Amino acid sequence: MSSGDCKKVTISTLRQMKGDGDRITMVTCYDASFARLCDRGGADVLLVGDSLGMVVQGESTTLPVTIEDIIYHTRAVRRGVTRSHVVADMPFMSYQGGLQGALQNAGRLLKEGGAESVKLEGGEEICEAVDKMVRAGIPVMGHVGLTPQSVHAMGGFKIQGKEPDSARAILRDAKALQDAGAYAVVLEGMPVELARVITAQLSIPTIGIGAGPDCNGQVLVIYDLLGMNPDFAPKFVKKYAELGTMIPAAVAAFKQEVVSGEFPGEAHSFHAKGPLFRPTEVVPRRPVLDDEEDSATGLYGVPV
Numbered sequence: 001m002s003s004g005d006c007k008k009v010t011i012s013t014l015r016q017m018k019g020d021g022d023r024i025t026m027v028t029c030y031d032a033s034f035a036r037l038c039d040r041g042g043a044d045v046l047l048v049g050d051s052l053g054m055v056v057q058g059e060s061t062t063l064p065v066t067i068e069d070i071i072y073h074t075r076a077v078r079r080g081v082t083r084s085h086v087v088a089d090m091p092f093m094s095y096q097g098g099l100q101g102a103l104q105n106a107g108r109l110l111k112e113g114g115a116e117s118v119k120l121e122g123g124e125e126i127c128e129a130v131d132k133m134v135r136a137g138i139p140v141m142g143h144v145g146l147t148p149q150s151v152h153a154m155g156g157f158k159i160q161g162k163e164p165d166s167a168r169a170i171l172r173d174a175k176a177l178q179d180a181g182a183y184a185v186v187l188e189g190m191p192v193e194l195a196r197v198i199t200a201q202l203s204i205p206t207i208g209i210g211a212g213p214d215c216n217g218q219v220l221v222i223y224d225l226l227g228m229n230p231d232f233a234p235k236f237v238k239k240y241a242e243l244g245t246m247i248p249a250a251v252a253a254f255k256q257e258v259v260s261g262e263f264p265g266e267a268h269s270f271h272a273k274g275p276l277f278r279p280t281e282v283v284p285r286r287p288v289l290d291d292e293e294d295s296a297t298g299l300y301g302v303p304v
């Protein structure tokens with residue numbers, strides 16, 4: 001399937017893409033304007049990631065993000081989408097506290113947010129919840145390897161599965177998710193060699209981030225690929241634009257034209273059809289000086 005094809009992307013499309021050897025493109029997305037642009041750019045999947053806690057809310061981890069936050073952003077993203085599949089992240093503690101709560105929260109992301117599937121971090125320990133969701137008609141994407149919601153348990157944002165035992169545990173987790181009914185799985189922060197084996201052994205698509213070129217697709221945080229933060233350049237990110245320098249430069253240019261009076265010019269201004277005021281009404285306002293009395297009558301020399 002080419003990105004120029006306007007047919008809505010579903011989980012069947014993604015499965016088919018793996019079968020056909022077509023690579024899947026996924027980006028994170030948090031609002032309608034970006035959704036429209038990413039959809040137009042041909043992204044197959046838009047992930048309303050809990051990374052929004054870091055890049056939108058300014059937190060240092062994804063842990064503070066709530067289910068309400070994800071619902072709010074998913075609704076916005078859905079309004080901008082025509083073709084891309086929309087998957088919503090289940091935030092920290094929205095699925096770990098019991099099967100019923102997990103199912104209800106996943107359902108809210110579809111019912112209230114308009115998501116078309118949900119994504120959960122974890123392996124064998126979440127498979128019962130995944131199974132329940134899938135049986136309820138909620139498509140689930142898994143996420144193994146470096147799982148940011150476990151940042152404290154991992155001792156930081158560290159590459160996982162570098163040793164044979166931990167690599168085998170991640171492979172087991174990925175297989176368990178497939179067996180529980182997940183339609184795809186994100187492989188984050190792991191050696192190329194491990195991602196390659198997982199991708200070969202699973203029948204469902206793998207989507208990598210910091211997991212090398214052999215996955216069935218790739219995902220990046222949209223703010224990272226656009227280079228929004230000039231101070232953030234981890235090895236797994238490639239910047240396809242430099243908005244982190246372009247945006248301040250554009251704001252500075254705007255400021256310079258505001259200060260000089262160059263903006264707005266004639267091209268950006270509107271005119272009345274004819275005279276709006278009598279000449280005597282057009283008395284210029286002047287600013288109040290510090291030593292002037294702040295009274296309603298002393299402020300402006302104008303008209304009524």
Ligand code: KIV
Nearest residue numbers: 028049050051186219
């Ligand atoms: O929240 C997120 O952005 C993610 C991606 C990095 C896969 O989970």
